[in-house]
Amino acid sequence: MTAKKHIVVLGAGVIGLSTAVHLLETKRDVYDVTIIADALPSDDRKSGLAHYASLWAGAQHVSFASLEDTLQQQLDRATFKRMWEMSDPSTATSSLFMRLKQTEYYRSVPSDVAQGKAALDFMPDFRYLKEEELADKGAKAGLEFTTVTIDVPTYLAYLLARALALGGRLLRARVMHISQVYSGAFTPTRPVDAVIVCTGLGARSLGGVEDLTVFPIRGQTVLIKAPWVDWGVTLSGSGKHKPGEELLEPPVYVIPRASGEVIIGGAMEPDDYFPLPRAGTTKSILERALKLAPQLVQTPNPTLSDLEALILEEGCGFRPGRRDGIRLEAGKWEDKVVVYNYGHAGQGYQSSWGSAEEAVRLLDAAFA
């Protein structure tokens, strides 16, 4: 019998944890897995963790992969398949998700939707909205389908618990350079054969990676308690969202969770490192959300103060953007294997399982 290889997954966001779980679920006989990260799911969100994107996501599965971006489509579809299975009412994981009717309104119509070939047409109950259904929303087109939302705090805790239950190990540490990991500095009794870099925005400053094409896309949200909300809605931002360019008008979205809490947003501010909620943005989010979805509040003719009364907390997180999109590839650090899995911007949850599967395939291929 050949000895198992020791794999370090660097990062404990949704990408690192999903990668660790997928490795352990499918290749436990071949690989031992240690997760190393300096921020963990149980950390206090109020202690200045804007850089730990996974804590701040909505999160919903609404793919915005273009028709041309076949890799992103593959990642999103594979993830949806898995999340749909995990959210089946007969499973123990179903309470991590909410299945719901999602409505997407577009201020700027994506080309696939404009051509009547929506990349989202694989979603259950998919249909195009009729023109009369767009009235008063300020939208030029729209879609409706069924999807899942993810109860983020509980889901991250579940992923970590699952990785540990499958035999994974966990170490909290700040890594300055990937050479520290290979040197055995963190795991002195167990030499490291490969590192999977799932550090999100941290890839910008991590020695040995230092990917300066990685940048923050600042998001801001408001968490409210509104258990009567069992539908999701988005009004897309206007203008082209090119890397490094702010949208003319930010998106507005409502994402309910199984817990009865609802995330409303949003903001999309590239290269903005301000780590705390801005009062003006919170007010604008509330105004825009109430206009799009007055049913957020149960009283007739709801006002801003009615919505404010439901607030639990304000949030701010940095999506890990990357100029050329997600980095999913294998390489070498000196003579050791390294797999990169970062740069998921605003789509880390909805492409998490697909990215994990691809990272494990790259790892296997690198050792073959």
Ligand SMILES: Cc1cc2nc3c(=O)[nH]c(=O)nc-3n(C[C@H](O)[C@H](O)[C@H](O)COP(=O)(O)OP(=O)(O)OC[C@H]3O[C@@H](n4cnc5c(N)ncnc54)[C@H](O)[C@@H]3O)c2cc1C
């Ligand atoms: C407001 C908001 C709304 C969002 N909504 C959605 C949504 O609806 N759907 C969706 O799919 N996505 C959404 N996202 C995007 C999603 O949150 C991210 O794509 C995803 O969380 C990225 O995960 P990650 O694991 O790559 O990075 P992170 O969650 O940032 O985790 C990075 C990990 O790496 C560790 N790390 C980094 N550097 C080092 C180092 N040097 N040493 C040790 N550890 C290190 C950190 O400690 C952390 O554990 C949203 C994001 C925001 C901010």
